[in-house]
Amino acid sequence: MRQPSDEQAGVTTRRGRNKERARKRVYASALTLFRRQGYAQTSVAQIAEHADIARGSFFNYFPRKDALICAWMKERTTALTRRLGSCLRCGMPVAESLGTCMSVLGALNEEDLDLSMAMLTGWVQAGRPLGREPHLDAVFAEIVECGRARGEIHATLDPGQVGELLRDLYIGVLCRWAGRPPSARHSLGADLQEALDLLLHGIATPGGPHRGRRRGFV
């Protein structure tokens, strides 16, 4: 059956549509196996077997196993921006928009916990914390930019750099949360909100001997 999403993706030939269907099957099989048995414990051969394709055909759809992590992260960033859509449109105060962002990120992880933990471990072990993905800094930076335009964020700050710092906090809090035994985990969204509050309002009292230090870094 032709899917509206195929047409959106510009897949107009039957061959292209068949390839797209098989790619989706491989992707869905991978997620099922990662969720069930972990990322490192799942081989390309198992994914191919589950998707009912030859092992070598896997590479027609994904260049390496860790390309599945990229695809999943892109999908999650899309889910985040879709859920955030109304905040971004309605000009919600920046603290609330960023708070909603953290709460959606918390929910996205907790809703599909086994898969999220498998993907996080795979992402780390593939050395990805040294790369740029997930591109959440751009999502944060857009909100910060709007807030700055409304005078809610210090005018001297660079939204891009603040976005990167918010991404660092998200990843740091998520890794610490994931590293705890499940029984010792509270709400991830609440942990993220606490970290956000500290960055929004700062940890230093205004009257301390550090008063007069340069604010921001532009």
Place this chain on the structure above:
Amino acid sequence: MRQPSDEQAGVTTRRGRNKERARKRVYASALTLFRRQGYAQTSVAQIAEHADIARGSFFNYFPRKDALICAWMKERTTALTRRLGSCLRCGMPVAESLGTCMSVLGALNEEDLDLSMAMLTGWVQAGRPLGREPHLDAVFAEIVECGRARGEIHATLDPGQVGELLRDLYIGVLCRWAGRPPSARHSLGADLQEALDLLLHGIATPGGPHRGRRRGFV
């Protein structure tokens, strides 16, 4: 020759001293090879060969290859606290102490860049961002605790949680810095100081519509 450090470590027998000497030789060989050819590219067999011991004997000194990363991180944390000693003793303002901390961390990485980058990559690929090491949060927390006692840090904040957040920022900034091509890297210490300034003073203007939001999270 008996070393004063052996006695400090409680190594009092000749057999114990010989074992300690061999352990140090294995450790030094590992660092030489990691620095020269990277962490993942260096095998236990190569380390043993360089240290002139049998391959199997490696495991008398270190249970796994990644135990070398732990040993190195512990050594670096010790170097950090030694260099920070005078700041902590003299009651320097908290912003300055934390700034010195970031500047020492920047210098420690830049002074032995090839080894630091090899160890960072090894640490990431061993899945360690999901663990608690390096225990820098305790170093940060101690400084924050002193600052809070002097009224320079908001009284409602938990120094332990602020310490963890400062560790998140350090690791995030370091990973982004390491991920850039060497020609695009500025001073790591300056990048860390910028991140610290944001967390100290906050990104939100005091008069925004978020005024009155709960400060801190105790």
